[in-house]
Amino acid sequence: MQSNGILDEIKNRIDIVELISDYIPLKRAGQNYKGLCPFHTEKTPSFMVSPQKQIFHCFGCGTGGDIFGFVMKYESLSFREALHLLAKKAGVRLRSQDSAGRKDTETIRAMQKEALGFFMETLARSETAKAYLKRRGIAETIQKDFSIGYAPAGWHNLYNRLKAKGFEDPLILQAGLCSAGGKGIYDIFRARIMFPIFNLHSDVIAFGGRVMDNTQPKYLNSPDTVLFKKGDNLYALYNAKEEIRKKDFVIVVEGYLDAIMCHQHGIRNAVAPLGTSLTEGQLKKLRRFTNNVLLVFDGDEAGVAAAKRSLALIFEHGLKAKILLLPEGEDPDSILREKGAEHMKRLISQASSPVDFLLKSSSAPMEDTINEAIAIIAKVNDPILTGELVIELSDRTRRNERDIREKLNTYKKTGTITGNKPKTMLYNEEILLLSAAIQAPEKTEEILSRVPIEDIKDNVVREVFKRLSSLEDKTVHALLTASETEEERALISRLSLNPGFDLSNLDKNIDDCIKKITMKRVEERIKTAELAGDLKLLTSLLSKRQRLLQEAGWTSLTDRRIP
Numbered sequence: 001m002q003s004n005g006i007l008d009e010i011k012n013r014i015d016i017v018e019l020i021s022d023y024i025p026l027k028r029a030g031q032n033y034k035g036l037c038p039f040h041t042e043k044t045p046s047f048m049v050s051p052q053k054q055i056f057h058c059f060g061c062g063t064g065g066d067i068f069g070f071v072m073k074y075e076s077l078s079f080r081e082a083l084h085l086l087a088k089k090a091g092v093r094l095r096s097q098d099s100a101g102r103k104d105t106e107t108i109r110a111m112q113k114e115a116l117g118f119f120m121e122t123l124a125r126s127e128t129a130k131a132y133l134k135r136r137g138i139a140e141t142i143q144k145d146f147s148i149g150y151a152p153a154g155w156h157n158l159y160n161r162l163k164a165k166g167f168e169d170p171l172i173l174q175a176g177l178c179s180a181g182g183k184g185i186y187d188i189f190r191a192r193i194m195f196p197i198f199n200l201h202s203d204v205i206a207f208g209g210r211v212m213d214n215t216q217p218k219y220l221n222s223p224d225t226v227l228f229k230k231g232d233n234l235y236a237l238y239n240a241k242e243e244i245r246k247k248d249f250v251i252v253v254e255g256y257l258d259a260i261m262c263h264q265h266g267i268r269n270a271v272a273p274l275g276t277s278l279t280e281g282q283l284k285k286l287r288r289f290t291n292n293v294l295l296v297f298d299g300d301e302a303g304v305a306a307a308k309r310s311l312a313l314i315f316e317h318g319l320k321a322k323i324l325l326l327p328e329g330e331d332p333d334s335i336l337r338e339k340g341a342e343h344m345k346r347l348i349s350q351a352s353s354p355v356d357f358l359l360k361s362s363s364a365p366m367e368d369t370i371n372e373a374i375a376i377i378a379k380v381n382d383p384i385l386t387g388e389l390v391i392e393l394s395d396r397t398r399r400n401e402r403d404i405r406e407k408l409n410t411y412k413k414t415g416t417i418t419g420n421k422p423k424t425m426l427y428n429e430e431i432l433l434l435s436a437a438i439q440a441p442e443k444t445e446e447i448l449s450r451v452p453i454e455d456i457k458d459n460v461v462r463e464v465f466k467r468l469s470s471l472e473d474k475t476v477h478a479l480l481t482a483s484e485t486e487e488e489r490a491l492i493s494r495l496s497l498n499p500g501f502d503l504s505n506l507d508k509n510i511d512d513c514i515k516k517i518t519m520k521r522v523e524e525r526i527k528t529a530e531l532a533g534d535l536k537l538l539t540s541l542l543s544k545r546q547r548l549l550q551e552a553g554w555t556s557l558t559d560r561r562i563p
Contacts, residue, residue, distance in 0.1 A: 042414045
């Protein structure tokens with residue numbers, strides 16, 4: 001594993017404009033450079049390269065990143081392969097993993113196994129943890145099948161165990177089980193139910209920990225190590241792989257407990273991403289077992305947006321998909337515990353086709369909805385599947401199939417439906433807040449003090465905020481290096497080059513966005529209170545809504561402008 005110092009040295013030695021100019025022609029456009037995007041066909045250039053920020057972004061197809069992201073995408077390379085190529089070009093020597101390095105990796109592997117044993121032993125002795133699992137309806141047989149454990153309260157329990165077994169401090173830190181600070185070397189996981197993450201060979205490579213109360217963060221995952229990269233792994237895939245092969249489809253749910261409860265109720269082809277959006281690396285793993293994916297998301301605005309992002313990525317990587325949107329506030333865990341397996345299986349059998357999902361979930365005018373569907377269908381590489389989706393879209397919308405095909409062909413050539421201008425980029429409040437933090441990193445702490453990370457609904461925005469808040473160096477370079485997915489890098493590069501608001505109105509933009517998010521949360525609680533018939537809470541919330549409107553100077557909920 002190369003250090004950030006090596007990556008920075010490579011970036012400092014290679015100018016992104018010179019690098020990309022070796023692949024495509026670029027012309028100066030003000031402070032930046034512009035060219036035809038190499039990642040989709042277009043007639044009007046929408047591919048921008050910033051020499052000042054050393055990043056690229058296509059405002060047609062949305063791809064973006066730094067020199068590593070460009071080479072990985074253009075040459076179809078893994079990060080390691082791109083690293084070696086660019087290191088050679090920059091004249092930077094990389095550290096090779098010698099026999100000592102391989103020995104360290106095996107030691108870390110043994111340490112993860114020791115930690116697993118420790119957590120399982122601790123669960124057996126903790127009445128509180130066992131009572132929590134019982135309350136959540138997790139059967140003892142499933143606890144054993146998934147090797148669920150418990151990290152006790154206290155700062156040095158696991159550390160002392162590892163030291164007693166002869167493991168040394170540097171490797172204990174590299175294993176991602178402990179961290180160093182004012183308390184010396186201390187346990188990362190404390191007072192949490194522990195969910196081990198296994199690779200396909202049944203080796204434990206990392207952990208996820210969940211609190212038993214309302215402490216934040218609710219979930220905590222192991223950091224990336226030599227054994228584990230979050231964006232390349234899925235929870236419960238080892239348990240589910242044979243059932244996925246047998247049924248020839250995988251069910252992707254959002255959380256550990258969702259996946260566990262699916263397995264407990266006989267739905268054993270369920271897996272979960274590790275607190276992130278579905279990634280390219282995860283899809284590559286799934287393709288080893290099936291080409292069919294069923295996405296299960298909450299039916300709220302954030303769930304719909306996440307499903308659309310995942311659907312586009314699934315199509316791009318040659319898989320097929322169906323989508324199940326659950327009632328707002330429900331998840332597989334709650335449905336299975338309250339309504340049983342048959343109800344959940346019935347919902348699964350009624351999952352929507354991609355076209356059906358896109359039409360049902362859109363509140364936009366029909367033509368805009370059709371255009372959005374075409375943009376996602378354009379990601380499909382299989383001509384037979386493309387044809388099926390076009391026919392379904394034509395039938396469902398009663399639009400001429402030939403017209404839809406013409407729009408699709410135009411989009412594939414230009415990255416737009418009309419062929420005249422780049423796609424409109426949507427800037428909602430969460431994205432605008434992230435944009436403000438990227439433009440003015442010193443505002444990050446202020447923003448997150450008013451909108452906690454766990455309240456951010458967009459998975460990609462939330463992950464980028466997490467990285468930004470944890471970095472000492474909050475430059476775009478450092479943020480791109482720390483990002484794990486192409487989707488994160490594309491969003492960062494886009495906001496860096498096109499913030500979406502007037503920078504002279506930075507503070508007002510932040511304040512207005514936070515007020516609007518607060519108002520949306522109040523609106524959601526009002527709906528919940530109405531459904532529950534809680535008149536006392538409803539009265540209180542309506543009063544709060546009116547107060548927020550007055551404070552913001554809005555005359556109605558539609559009168560909320562972002563500069």
